[in-house]
Amino acid sequence: MEIKLKEGVDDLKFGMTRKEIISILGEPDRSFTDGDDDTELQLEWNDRKLRLTFYQNHNDRFGYLRTKNQKLNFEGKEILERSFETVRNEVFGNVIEEWECDDYGTFLTYFNEEYWLTCQVEYGVVSNVEMGVPFKNEEEYEWAV
Numbered sequence: 001m002e003i004k005l006k007e008g009v010d011d012l013k014f015g016m017t018r019k020e021i022i023s024i025l026g027e028p029d030r031s032f033t034d035g036d037d038d039t040e041l042q043l044e045w046n047d048r049k050l051r052l053t054f055y056q057n058h059n060d061r062f063g064y065l066r067t068k069n070q071k072l073n074f075e076g077k078e079i080l081e082r083s084f085e086t087v088r089n090e091v092f093g094n095v096i097e098e099w100e101c102d103d104y105g106t107f108l109t110y111f112n113e114e115y116w117l118t119c120q121v122e123y124g125v126v127s128n129v130e131m132g133v134p135f136k137n138e139e140e141y142e143w144a145v
Helices: 018-025 084-091
Strands: 030-033 040-045 050-055 061-067 100-103 108-112 117-122 125-132
Touching: 018 040, 018 050, 084 108, 084 117, 084 125
Parallel strands: none
Antiparallel strands: 030 040, 040 050, 050 061, 061 125, 100 108, 108 117, 117 125
């Protein structure tokens, strides 16, 4: 499963509809509405350890992903279960320079706004990755399709 910055993951591109995504991945194992925002529908595929968010107020378009898939990589370099320092330097080092760190007590997050990419770190290693469609400006997303 390969991250494509500003685009999505594998053949799943930000801006695709739920119907298009399901035609690629098959039916999800679970679907639910976000408790904080009822305009966001989340679909989950357990075997892929992948959760995708669809923005109902933007024509049901794919706009956000969360994954713990062990095969997650960027340009062939694995991401999960490695220290953030290794991920920052060896995986994204040629592309991403700035990361904002937040400490939540039991885990840390490292976020890059340009690519709307977050690495969650638990027990010293990246355990989860989240990525969203980046913003074109304050009111518009930069959809990949």
